[in-house]
Amino acid sequence: MASVGTSVERKEGMDRATGAARYADDLRFPGMLVGRTIRSTIPRGRVTGVRLDFDPAGFTVVDHRDIPGENCIALIERDQPCLVESVIRHAAEPILLLAHEDRDRLCAATVHVEYEREEPVFDPARSEREFKHITIVKGDLDRGFARAEVVVEGTYSTGAQEHVYIEPNVVIAVPEPGGMAIHGSLQCPYYVLKALKVLLGSEANGVRVIQTETGGGFGGKEEYPSMIAAHACLLARKSGRPVKILYDRNEDMVATTKRHPAIVRHRTGLTREGKLTAMELDVLIDGGAYCTLSPVVLSRGVIHAAGPYSCANTRIEGRAVMTNTPPNGAFRGFGAPQTQFAMEVHMDRIAEHMGLDPFTLRLRNALKPGDTTATGQKLGSDVSAVAVLREAARRTGFRRKRAKLAGTHRGIGLALFYHGAGFTGGGEVMLASRAGLETTPDGVRILVANTEIGQGTRTMLAQIVADALGVPYEQVQLAQPDTSVVPDSGPTVASRTCMVVGGLLERCAQSMRARLGDASPAEHHARHGRLEVVEQYAPPPGRKWSDETYRGDAYATFAWGCDVAEVELDPVTLEARVHKLTAVQEFGRPIHPALARGQIEGGTAQGLGWALLEHVVMRDGVMANAQLTNYVIPTTLDTPPMDVVMLENPFAGGPFGAKGLGELPIDGPAPAVVNAIRHAGLDVRAIPATPEALALAPRLAPSADGAAS
Amino acid sequence: MKLVLNGSPRELEVHPLKRLLDVLREDCGLPGTKEGCGEGECGACTVLVDGEPVVSCLVPCAQVEGCEVVTIEGLAGDHPLQRAIMREVGSQCGICTPGVILAAYPLVESPRRPTLQRVREALAGNLCRCTGYEAIHRAVLGAHAERHGTA
Numbered sequence: 001m002a003s004v005g006t007s008v009e010r011k012e013g014m015d016r017a018t019g020a021a022r023y024a025d026d027l028r029f030p031g032m033l034v035g036r037t038i039r040s041t042i043p044r045g046r047v048t049g050v051r052l053d054f055d056p057a058g059f060t061v062v063d064h065r066d067i068p069g070e071n072c073i074a075l076i077e078r079d080q081p082c083l084v085e086s087v088i089r090h091a092a093e094p095i096l097l098l099a100h101e102d103r104d105r106l107c108a109a110t111v112h113v114e115y116e117r118e119e120p121v122f123d124p125a126r127s128e129r130e131f132k133h134i135t136i137v138k139g140d141l142d143r144g145f146a147r148a149e150v151v152v153e154g155t156y157s158t159g160a161q162e163h164v165y166i167e168p169n170v171v172i173a174v175p176e177p178g179g180m181a182i183h184g185s186l187q188c189p190y191y192v193l194k195a196l197k198v199l200l201g202s203e204a205n206g207v208r209v210i211q212t213e214t215g216g217g218f219g220g221k222e223e224y225p226s227m228i229a230a231h232a233c234l235l236a237r238k239s240g241r242p243v244k245i246l247y248d249r250n251e252d253m254v255a256t257t258k259r260h261p262a263i264v265r266h267r268t269g270l271t272r273e274g275k276l277t278a279m280e281l282d283v284l285i286d287g288g289a290y291c292t293l294s295p296v297v298l299s300r301g302v303i304h305a306a307g308p309y310s311c312a313n314t315r316i317e318g319r320a321v322m323t324n325t326p327p328n329g330a331f332r333g334f335g336a337p338q339t340q341f342a343m344e345v346h347m348d349r350i351a352e353h354m355g356l357d358p359f360t361l362r363l364r365n366a367l368k369p370g371d372t373t374a375t376g377q378k379l380g381s382d383v384s385a386v387a388v389l390r391e392a393a394r395r396t397g398f399r400r401k402r403a404k405l406a407g408t409h410r411g412i413g414l415a416l417f418y419h420g421a422g423f424t425g426g427g428e429v430m431l432a433s434r435a436g437l438e439t440t441p442d443g444v445r446i447l448v449a450n451t452e453i454g455q456g457t458r459t460m461l462a463q464i465v466a467d468a469l470g471v472p473y474e475q476v477q478l479a480q481p482d483t484s485v486v487p488d489s490g491p492t493v494a495s496r497t498c499m500v501v502g503g504l505l506e507r508c509a510q511s512m513r514a515r516l517g518d519a520s521p522a523e524h525h526a527r528h529g530r531l532e533v534v535e536q537y538a539p540p541p542g543r544k545w546s547d548e549t550y551r552g553d554a555y556a557t558f559a560w561g562c563d564v565a566e567v568e569l570d571p572v573t574l575e576a577r578v579h580k581l582t583a584v585q586e587f588g589r590p591i592h593p594a595l596a597r598g599q600i601e602g603g604t605a606q607g608l609g610w611a612l613l614e615h616v617v618m619r620d621g622v623m624a625n626a627q628l629t630n631y632v633i634p635t636t637l638d639t640p641p642m643d644v645v646m647l648e649n650p651f652a653g654g655p656f657g658a659k660g661l662g663e664l665p666i667d668g669p670a671p672a673v674v675n676a677i678r679h680a681g682l683d684v685r686a687i688p689a690t691p692e693a694l695a696l697a698p699r700l701a702p703s704a705d706g707a708a709s
Numbered sequence: 710m711k712l713v714l715n716g717s718p719r720e721l722e723v724h725p726l727k728r729l730l731d732v733l734r735e736d737c738g739l740p741g742t743k744e745g746c747g748e749g750e751c752g753a754c755t756v757l758v759d760g761e762p763v764v765s766c767l768v769p770c771a772q773v774e775g776c777e778v779v780t781i782e783g784l785a786g787d788h789p790l791q792r793a794i795m796r797e798v799g800s801q802c803g804i805c806t807p808g809v810i811l812a813a814y815p816l817v818e819s820p821r822r823p824t825l826q827r828v829r830e831a832l833a834g835n836l837c838r839c840t841g842y843e844a845i846h847r848a849v850l851g852a853h854a855e856r857h858g859t860a
Contacts, residue, residue, distance in 0.1 A: 007796075009795075009796075010795060010798075012795075012803070013795075014786060014787075014791060014792070014795060015803075016795070016800045016802075016803030016806050017781075017786075017791035017792075017794050017795050017800060017803075017806055017807075017810060018741070018781065018782070018784070018786045018791060019739070019740070019741020019742070019780065019781035019782045019807050020741070021803055022740070023743070023804065025740075025744070026734075026740035163838075164836070164838050165802070165804075165838055166743075166745040166751055166753055166802070166804045166805045166836060166837070166838055167743070167745065167802070167804040168745070213802075213803065214802060215743070215802045215803065215804025215805075216801075216802040216804060216838050216839055217802075218838070248747055249745070249746040249747060249748070453802055454801030454802030454803065454839045455801065456798075456801075594796075594797065594798045594844075595798055597798070597844070598798040598801055598839070598840055598841075598844055601840060601841035601842075601843045601844065602801065602838075602839045602840050602841045603841075604841055605840075605841030605842065606838070606841075627746070627748060627750070628745075628746045628748065628750035628751055628836070629748060629750055633836060633838065634841075634842075635832075635833050635834075635835075635836065635842075636828070636829040636830075636832045636833050636835075636842045636845075636846070637829055637830070637833045639841055639842045639843070641843070642841065642843055
C-alpha cells in the first residue's frame with residue numbers, strides 16, 4: 001500500500017511524548033567536564049592582556065595557542081577565528097575556554113581581559129567592507145523606465161530575528177580510542193566535520209560527528225555548532241576527558257547568529273494599466289563581523305527580490321557588508337523573506353498609487369508558464385503563482401472584505417511569494433551529495449547525513465524509499481547521522497532534504513529494486529548478505545547557471561504561496577492583532593500531509609513573530625534583550641487560527657512530485673500583515689511593527705482602491 | 710526531603726535551594742523534564758505539583774517537601790494526550806513536548822470539555838517554536854474527546 005501522500009506514524013514513535021527521547025544535554029559520559037567560553041566585552045579592538053583571577057587547579061584552560069591546525073571556523077571563507085588571538089571584531093567573540101567538573105566552580109571563575117578599544121561600525125550603510133556584491137541584469141532598465149507611465153519608489157527594512165529553538169545549543173566532545181566523537185544538537189554533521197578538519201589538521205583523522213535529538217534549528221544550528229564543537233573538542237583534547245558545552249539562553253542569544261537585517265530600495269515603472277516595465281532594486285544586508293554564510297544569504301535574497309512577477313527590464317544590486325556585531329547567519333528563508341517583504345509591501349503601495357486593488361495588480365504581473373525570472377530562468381508548468389493568488393482571494397472574499405473594512409480599525413492584506421528549492425545556482429553540483437540504502441535482516445536502512453530536527457526528515461524519507469522500493473513503510477529504518485557511518489548527503493538546509501535527498505533515495509530504491517529481483521530486501525540479505533546502493537547528485541539535463549553573470553536556472557523549481565492576513569488595530573494601544581491567517585501554498589505534492597501542514601503553520605507563526613513582536617535591541621554591538629522575558633516570540637494567545645490549503649501541482653523533477661517546503665511559509669506572513677495594517681490606515685515600511693513603531697507611523701487616508709468597485 | 714515522585718515516595722539529600730528542575734534531572738535520573746530558558750518564560754520544564762502545572766526551573770526543591778510531583782516519565786506512555794500530540798504533529802522537535810503535555814494534562818483529565826480559548830490560556834506559558842500551536846490545540850481537544858468518550 002502506498003505510504004506517500006498519507007500521514008503514516010512518524011519514525012520517532014512515542015519517545016518525544018514520553019520523555020524517552022535523549023537530547024544532547026541528557027547524555028552522560030564518565031568523567032565529563034563542563035566547558036565555558038570567555039568572550040569579548042567590546043565590539044572592536046585588540047586584546048592587550050588576559051589574567052586568570054582564580055586558582056587553576058582542576059581547570060582546563062585553552063586559548064588560540066592550543067589549536068593544532070588553522071585558527072578558524074572554516075565555512076565559505078576562513079576569516080572567523082575559533083579563538084581570538086588579538087583582533088576583536090564583535091562583542092561576545094570567544095577568547096578563552098575553561099573546563100571543570102563542577103559547574104558552580106566553573107561559573108565562579110573570573111578572567112580579566114584588557115582591551116584597546118577601536119571605533120566600531122554598526123550602520124551597514126557606513127560599512128568599510130563588502131563580503132559580497134551581486135548584480136542581476138535583465139533586459140534594458142533605461143528602456144523600461146522610458147516606457148513607464150507611472151514610477152513608484154520606496155525603501156523597506158526588516159530587523160534581525162533570533163531563532164529561539166527551545167533547546168539552546170549544546171555539543172559534547174568525547175575522546176575515544178583513535179579519535180574523538182562529537183555529539184551535538186546540530187543540522188549539518190558534515191559542516192562540523194569539515195570545520196574540525198581545518199582546525200585540527202592531521203589530528204582530524206578519527207573524528208566523527210553524531211547528531212543527537214535536536215530541539216529545533218531553523219537555520220540557527222546550521223553553521224554555529226561548528227564553533228561550539230571546535231571549542232568542546234579543544235577542551236577535550238587538552239583534558240583527555242569528555243567535555244560538554246551547553247549555552248544558557250542568554251549566551252545563546254548574545255553569541256550566536258540571527259537573521260540578517262536588510263534594507264531594500266525599490267524604483268518601479270509601470271504602464272497605466274499596471275503592467276511592470278522596469279524594476280530597479282538595491283538590497284543591503286548586514287552580515288555582522290565575519291563572512292559566515294552572508295554571500296549565499298545575499299544570493300538567495302537578490303534572486304527572490306523581484307518577487308513572483310514578470311518584468312522584462314530588471315536590475316538588482318545586492319551587497320552583504322561587514323559591521324561589528326556578532327555574525328548574522330542562516331535563518332529559515334535565508335534572505336528571501338527580507339527581500340520579498342519589501343517587494344510585497346511595495347506592490348501594495350503601487351496598487352494604492354494607481355487606484356488598483358492589490359489582487360488585480362498582482363494578477364496582471366504574476367509569473368506564468370513560459371515567463372522568465374530576473375535571472376532569465378524560463379518557467380514551466382511548475383508555476384502556480386496565479387493559482388495560489390486566486391484561491392487565497394476566493395477563500396477569504398478578499399476584495400469584498402477589502403471594500404467593507406475600508407476606513408475601519410480593521411484591515412485585510414495579502415502577499416504573493418515563491419521560494420526556490422535546493423541550493424542556489426550551481427550549489428547542488430558543488431555539493432555532489434551522496435545518499436545510500438542498504439539491506440538489513442529486517443528490510444532496508446537509509447544512510448544519509450540529513451537530520452531530523454522536527455520537520456519529519458526520517459518519516460518522509462522512509463515513505464519515499466518504501467514506495468519506490470515497493471516494501472512496507474515499517475521495513476524502512478534510518479541510520480543515526482554519524483559521519484563515520486553515513487555518506488555526505490549535504491546539509492539539512494535550503495528546503496532541499498525532501499526534493500534533493502529524497503530524489504537521490506528514490507533512485508537508490510529503484511536501483512536496489514532492479515537488483516533484488518523477486519526477493520524482498522530481507523530475503524536477499526539472508527541469501528546474499530548486505531547489499532548497498534549509493535547514488536550521487538547529477539543536475540537535471542538542460543539546467544544552466546553562471547555564477548559570473550548570475551544568469552540562468554537559479555533553482556530546479558520554485559514553491560508558491562499566497563497568504564492573507566486579517567488584522568485589527570487597537571486604537572488605544574496600537575497593538576496589531578491578527579485574527580485570521582489564510583495560507584495557500586503549492587509545493588508539488590505533500591509526502592506526509594500532517595507534517596507538511598506543520599511546516600506551514602509553524603513557519604507562518606515564525607513569520608508573524610518577525611512581523612509584529614520580535615525585536616532584537618542592540619546596544620554597543622550587544623543584544624540588550626537577550627532573554628525570553630523581553631525578546632518575545634508568539635505564544636498560543638498571539639497566534640491566530642490558520643486556514644491552510646495545500647494546492648497540488650506534482651513536480652516531475654522531485655520524488656513523487658514533491659518540491660521543497662520548509663522555508664516557503666515564512667516568506668508571506670510579514671508582508672501580508674503589514675499590508676493589512678496599511679489597509680487599516682498606517683503607513684508601515686519596516687518590521688517589527690511593534691506598537692511603539694506603529695505609534696510613529698504616518699496615518700493614511702482611507703484606501704479607495706479598485707476593490708470597492 | 711521527602712516527596713511523592715511519579716506515584717512513589719522518595720527521600721532525597723539535596724540542598725533545599727536547588728532548583729526542582731535540577732533535582733529531577735540530576736538527582737532523580739529523570740531527564741524528560743527540559744530546560745529552555747531557566748527563567749520561567751518557556752514552560753519546557755513544566756511538571757505537576759499536587760496536580761497543578763508549575764515551571765520547575767523557578768521552584769526551590771524545599772517548596773515541594775511533602776508534595777506529589779509528576780514528571781513526563783510519570784505518565785503511562787499511552788495517555789490519549791501523548792498519542793494525540795504525536796498523531797496531530799503537535800510535537801515537532803519535541804523539546805517543548807513534555808512541558809506542553811503536563812500543562813494541558815489537567816485540562817484533558819477534567820470532564821468538562823474545554824473551549825479553544827481555554828486551551829490557549831492554559832498553554833500560554835508554554836513556548837513552541839515549531840508548530841505555530843494549531844496542531845497542539847487540535848491534539849488537546851482531540852485527546853479530551855477520546856479520554857471522556859465524546860469523540
